[in-house]
Amino acid sequence: MQTSVKKRVVGVDIGTIRTTLAIVDVRGNVIAHQQFATADYPEIGGYIDKLTEAIIELSEANGGYDTIRSVGISAPSGVFLSGCIENSPNLPWKGVIPLAAMLRDRLGVAVALGNDAHNTALGEKMYGAAHGMKNFIVLNLGVGLGSCFFSEGHEHQGAFGYAGEFGHTCFEENGRPCPCGLRGCLETYVASAGIAQTARELLAESTAPSKMRGVEHLDSKMITQFCDEGDELAIEVYRRTGQIFGRALATYATLVNPEAIIVTGGVSQAGEWLLKPTRESFEKHIFRNMVGKVRIMLSDLHNAERDVLGASALAWEVPEYSLFK
């Protein structure tokens, strides 16, 4: 019988390109990490072999495998309740993959699996800006716009586990087309491709000089760079984006009444260029009782660690599994 408490977990972030794994202690320190190419393993059997081996090797080299309590996995189309990756359009393995159960059988420790946006929120609650909060929203603003909110201290999953699809709420009737098939989805305005489109529209509308003119693959990172250099049109791109984002966030907050909204993801690196106009628009549109009471803030977790920290946070959500001990 095992009598001591194990204080380390493994967080695994499965991305389309890379799989990252890390050993994390109970305070959120990343003790060691490692990466391998997801696409090198087109068969799920081979992928599980590789992942099992990587977890055992990394932990044996860093304090021993028997210090590991459990494993948490973030995956696109990951569903916590089933422990499966369900019909991911972006990963190499098709259909429903019972990854949590398969990995648990190999490793002999508890394994939990969930989707990225929800695990990001768990990570912010356990180690980041949302520590100690009970009602908050975490946004992942990058290529798309995912989100998750907590209700009285627990993650809100919704009836089928689909809650938080903020990027696919309708911002404008018959607006910009979205890859999801609808028109006017919020993410076609405020996520990366939408910001680039707004920039192109602004350049066409205006004759003002701008460093954005003639740039072939304009992206939100470049636009932020131009803002830092004082480019007025680039600043206007984020001003327009923030007006839309703030109004949509006000709707979200009027329904959910969070104490804070934490913005993560690639586009959040625009920082105050985006957040300042977002807050102004938010305060103009929020339910009057909440004016001045909801903080809109950036994550304070390190970008490179956020994803594995979220996955490791999920590892604590399952009981320690001592059947094999």
Place this chain on the structure above:
Amino acid sequence: MQTSVKKRVVGVDIGTIRTTLAIVDVRGNVIAHQQFATADYPEIGGYIDKLTEAIIELSEANGGYDTIRSVGISAPSGVFLSGCIENSPNLPWKGVIPLAAMLRDRLGVAVALGNDAHNTALGEKMYGAAHGMKNFIVLNLGVGLGSCFFSEGHEHQGAFGYAGEFGHTCFEENGRPCPCGLRGCLETYVASAGIAQTARELLAESTAPSKMRGVEHLDSKMITQFCDEGDELAIEVYRRTGQIFGRALATYATLVNPEAIIVTGGVSQAGEWLLKPTRESFEKHIFRNMVGKVRIMLSDLHNAERDVLGASALAWEVPEYSLFK
């Protein structure tokens, strides 16, 4: 020491005009009820005297006061966490009234207090259409548009208890003015005054004959009546309202992912005239994974009983209080 379980509660619904109280058993049967005029008691002391007396009289005449487990109260501006009515603009008593504590001291049983929209949702969960559901939205569509949603089986209150202010989400930038001070709030389009305004706009736009023409104080009830009589313009009023309502509900559901949306309140009596176009618009705008999976339905509780049943449901949320026994 009291050893038997008490299986009856009192539900109290405090309205601006009337206070209604009812004795309700554990299965939601209303055993007896009574009303008195709220405005007859402009001082809170006198009101508490009257309410205490009414509760004791009604229960003594119906099985005895010692069968009553606890009391639940619904009040506008009622806050569950504090047990107070906080700065109600519509009730005669100003400031913060610790009504739950005051009444508990008189009655010697547990007293809980909460706001109407939240208690309506509790009532639907305990006795109505939401029985057995864990994630659902209850709407109260009448003079305004309040709401409450449940997350994994519990009521979501939000950080300050303000969650669910659906009527004050921005439907249209710089749209119709709302008494709350904002413009374009959803309730200025879909609650009773908004529906009447849409009717007036339609009458002005069109030259078609309609029974609505020349009616002085057109309201949603009359418009429903005209729909039943086949009036095309009246039907168009609910069609436009439903298009807006369905789109806004799709945003709510995309964030919360409920299994059902239950519509209560005066305007819900328009029934399918409103719900059919609402569902059509909802399915057009909802996040694609949820298409066809969220029921939009009417409450099956009796209108006259819904409010006291909601209040009585709240009475079960507090532990039985046996300090005085």
